[in-house]
Structures are given as C-alpha cells and as structure tokens.
Amino acid sequence: MAADPVLEYWAEILRRTPVSPDIMDQWKRLLDHGIDAWSRALSEVMATEEFAQLLGTSIEQWLAAQAPVTGNPTQLTTLAAQLSRLEERLRQLEDRLESSRASTAGAASARTPRGRGRRRRAA
Amino acid sequence: MTQWQAELDRHVLRIRNAAHMASSFDTPKLGQAPRREIFTTGSARLYRYESPRTHATPVLFVPNVGISRPYIFDLLPGASFIEHMTQQGFDFYLLDWGAFGPDDRDLTVEDCVTNVLPSMTQKVLKSSGAREVSVLGYCMGAPLSAAFVAAYPEIPVRNFVNMAGPIDFRQSGLFGRWLDPKYFDVDRVVEALGGSVPALAIRAGFKLIRPTADLSTYLNLWWNLWNDRYVEGFTALNTWANEYVALPGAFFRQWVRDFYQENKLYRGDLRYGGRAVRLEAITCALLAVGATQDYIAPPACVRALIDAVGSSDKEYMELPGGHISLIAGRGALQKCWPRVSDWLAARSASHVATSGSRRKR
Numbered sequence: 127m128a129a130d131p132v133l134e135y136w137a138e139i140l141r142r143t144p145v146s147p148d149i150m151d152q153w154k155r156l157l158d159h160g161i162d163a164w165s166r167a168l169s170e171v172m173a174t175e176e177f178a179q180l181l182g183t184s185i186e187q188w189l190a191a192q193a194p195v196t197g198n199p200t201q202l203t204t205l206a207a208q209l210s211r212l213e214e215r216l217r218q219l220e221d222r223l224e225s226s227r228a229s230t231a232g233a234a235s236a237r238t239p240r241g242r243g244r245r246r247r248a249a
Numbered sequence: 250m251t252q253w254q255a256e257l258d259r260h261v262l263r264i265r266n267a268a269h270m271a272s273s274f275d276t277p278k279l280g281q282a283p284r285r286e287i288f289t290t291g292s293a294r295l296y297r298y299e300s301p302r303t304h305a306t307p308v309l310f311v312p313n314v315g316i317s318r319p320y321i322f323d324l325l326p327g328a329s330f331i332e333h334m335t336q337q338g339f340d341f342y343l344l345d346w347g348a349f350g351p352d353d354r355d356l357t358v359e360d361c362v363t364n365v366l367p368s369m370t371q372k373v374l375k376s377s378g379a380r381e382v383s384v385l386g387y388c389m390g391a392p393l394s395a396a397f398v399a400a401y402p403e404i405p406v407r408n409f410v411n412m413a414g415p416i417d418f419r420q421s422g423l424f425g426r427w428l429d430p431k432y433f434d435v436d437r438v439v440e441a442l443g444g445s446v447p448a449l450a451i452r453a454g455f456k457l458i459r460p461t462a463d464l465s466t467y468l469n470l471w472w473n474l475w476n477d478r479y480v481e482g483f484t485a486l487n488t489w490a491n492e493y494v495a496l497p498g499a500f501f502r503q504w505v506r507d508f509y510q511e512n513k514l515y516r517g518d519l520r521y522g523g524r525a526v527r528l529e530a531i532t533c534a535l536l537a538v539g540a541t542q543d544y545i546a547p548p549a550c551v552r553a554l555i556d557a558v559g560s561s562d563k564e565y566m567e568l569p570g571g572h573i574s575l576i577a578g579r580g581a582l583q584k585c586w587p588r589v590s591d592w593l594a595a596r597s598a599s600h601v602a603t604s605g606s607r608r609k610r
Contacts, residue, residue: 150256154472161468165461169544172423172457182432189441 138163262475270480277485280320282331284343288372291356292347295369297376298331303338306407306597307377309370310334311390314346314361315496316451321489321577322387328482328579330586337590339597342373344390348494354444358393358503363522366397370404381407383593386414387576388546389504392514395554399531400524408596410589411537413575415546416528417553418512422544423458428509435505439498446501448493455493458544482579515553528557534596535563538589540575564592 171177288295310331312319322343323331334341344365349356373382384406386394391414398406415421427433442450456463473479496504513519519526535558539548548567555565568575568585575585 148252154468157468158465161461161465165459165465168460169423173426175426178426178429178432181427182429185433185438189438192441 259475263471266474266477266480270484276488277325277481279325279485279488280323281326282323282329282335287342287376288369290365290368292349292353293365293369294345294347295372296343296345298335298341298343300335300340301338302340304340304594304597304599305379306381306383306593307340307342307373307379308334308383308385308593309342309344309373311344311366311384311386311394312346313387313389314393314500315349315446315494316389316455317494318348318489318492319343319345321486321573324485324489324577325482328485328577328582330576330581333582333586334590337594339590339593340377340379342369342376344369349445349497350495351445353497355499356497357499358396358507359521361393361500362396362400362526363524366394367401367404370397370406374405379598381405381598383408383410383597385410385412385589385593387412388414388572390414391551392416392508395528395531396514396519396521396526398533399528400521400526402530402532406533407598408534408536408593409531410593411535411551411554412589413538413540413543413546413551413572414554415508415550416537416557417515417550418509419515420547420550420553421509422547422550424454424545425509425550428505430510433505433510435502435510439502442498444498446496446498448495451496452493455545486578515557528554529559531558532560535560536589536592537563537565538575538585539565539567540570540572541567542569542571543575545572562596 282298284296284298286294287297310322312322323329326332331341331343346361346365347353370382370384374380382405384394384398386392386409391411394409395411395414395416398404398409418425428435439446470480470483473483507513507519511518514526514528517525517527517529535554537551537554539546539551541548543551552565552567555563566588568588570580570584574580
C-alpha cells in the first residue's frame, strides 16, 4: 500500500531537520525546513515551460480585462476629444432649441396676446 | 525548567515589541550618512558622501534603475554599505536614478548608458580631482555599468565591480524564463499599462519569484521579536521593501528585449549611441560577486562576466546570502563588504592628494 504523501513529506522534513535539545528551537527548525522545501518545490514548478506559458496567458487576460478600465494614453486622448465634440454638439442643440423656443414664443404672443393675459390673471 | 523560563521571558518581550510595532507609526530614520548633492540630470542625482579619504581613486556606485530606492545601501548606522566604504577611506559617490514619473516614460537603457553614466562619471572625476574612478554596479546597475565601461574606453575606469548583476541572461533563472518572447509581449504590456510599469506590477513580479518569502520573513520576525536590535533592523528593511518604484516604459521595453530576450550584452550585439558595446573591451581590474541564494541574478549569470571581459586582473567571489542580503543588513558587514572594500583598496591609487574640491576651498 502506498504511504500517505503528506505524511511522507513531513517525515522527510523531520529526517532532514537537525536535532536540537531546545524544543522551541526544534519547532522553528522544522518550520524553516518545511518552508524551504515548499520554496524549492514551487521554484521547480515556476521554472517550467508550462508555468511560463500559463503566466503569459494570465498576463494577457489581465491586460485585456484592464484595457476598458484604464485605456492607454492614445485611447484617453481620443475619448477626451470625442467628449469635447459631444459637448459642442449639445451646446449647439441647446442654442437651436433656445432660439426655436424664442421664435415660437414670439409668434404665439403675437397671435394671442389677450388670451394669455387672461389666463395669467385667472391664475 | 530554566529553558522554559527563558522562553517565557522571550514571549513577554515578543508581546511587548509586537504591541509597540502595531501601535507605532514612527518611520525609522534611514539613509543617515552625511552627503552632498553634486549633480543632477533628469530624475538622476549624484551624491558625494563624506569620508576621511585615504584612497585617491573615488568609487561611483551604480544601483538598479527603478524597482526600489537606494537608501537600502545606507539603511542604518552600523548596517550601511555606504558608511562602511567611507570608513574604509573611499571617496564615495552614489548615483540615485530617482523615482520616475510620467515625464520619464521615454527614458531608455541607451540614455542611461550613453548620457547619464558618462556625465555622472565625469562629474565624479571633476569633483574628486582624481584621474581615475572605480565603478561599482549592483543588480541592474551592473550590466548597465558594464555596457558603459565597454563602450567608453576613453573614460578612465580603473576598477569595475559587478555585485549581483546579471550578465549572461540565458542563465538568469525564473525572470529569464517568464520573459521569454514566446509568452511575454513587452510592447503590448507597456502599451496596456499606459507607457510605464507601475510600482504595483513590479511588486507583483518580485513577490512571485519567492512566494514563500513573506512567510519566512514573518516567521523569523516572530522568532526574533524579543530582540530589539533585530526589530530595529526588520522595521528599517521592511520600510524599504514596501517602497517599490515604477519603471519608465521605454526603459522596460529595451531592458527586457535587449537583455532578457536577446541577450545582446553577453553576445556582443549591443550598439548604443552609435558605439559597439563589447564586453571584451573591458580591460580594467574586475571583480564579480555572486550570491549563492540569489534568485534574481543567479551566480552563473553573474560569473559569466569573468570569461567575457578582456581584463587580466579578474576575480569571481561567491558569497552566502541572497540578492538583497548580499549587500544590505548586518550580515553583509561580516560576509561581503570587507571583501569588496579590501579588493578595491588593493587596486586603488593609495595616496591621497588633496582632492580637486578641497583645493578649491
């Protein structure tokens, strides 16, 4: 029957850890060796071609997700220019509406000055 | 029984120091060695540190560009590389590349090698009144300095020291693997990041290279929390370790492409400012120092400089420690700094004429 890999791992750590008569010191050494073993194992994994590929893909995905949020300087400049143009168009529309309203009001008051006056008084 | 009593006493001290660390917002005083700004260009500054000056040849120290701040080399009194060097009588100059902002996004590696380094070296020569200079490059500062020394034979460099600086990028470990052009499109990354590489992205890269480092650091902190001296050193180092510096986008592009992806410095294919950069053109005395546990610049990639240069006086030292502990902290005071200062002292002009700046006074 195959041994439990977790137990095997700790047994290996214990085998490698130098023995100290100080219990606390022994505990610290055990933790240091455990972390060191993890560090070496992770380094081996991170040094593989597969990990580099995975990291590259992750960076790509992260950049793609960030792009709409952050944008690059060119995109930001374009966006600012578009906003400015939009603002200008709104101002023009506002002016047109204002002048159109003014001319409509002028025409209406020219047509029914008494009627309007009566309504105001009634109110 | 006494062992348990001692452990109990330590626990009391641990709790006291932990409470103090949690409640204190005081930042430790870092970079206390007296210095004077000599020159500035762009974001870069040149500082001169006061020393009794028993060696005539000044030392220009070139650290990494971006990533972190250079006060790590003058962390605390008694744990400062700069303090050690000045106490050994070296006229010491630090090139601080500065903290980069949006205005620096067009700074390239080529600018650093062909503009900043030559002008800084000339300022060192002028300020010290010396005829020659020793250049000491650390981390990324070492390959940049190597490129500068190789490309400018007319600038009188007497000694060159490479401390934990990658040279043969085929052997540059995890970063070399991850920055492979098959998986890492540097142009797309820089463009998507808006033209510069922010401090957060740099922090993520360095955290990933040693995922268990924080666990180890905090376990060691807990273990040594009873020791006031350790806590003082930890607080200082931790302040530095959490201050990352952005990299200009153009610099990052050139650094990744020319060095990591195409290994142009080692292969002799680099051409900056219209000059060929060939390591065999380096003929001054040379020392390369690698650290056995260095994940950022593994020893083999540092050592490669020895076989690439044309120097006859050259030496490689491999010392215990990691990329940072090689040069920073109290351990380095025993293991590394005396080796470097002794090597330089044996190769520096020994007398000491009055320096140019002193003559002026």
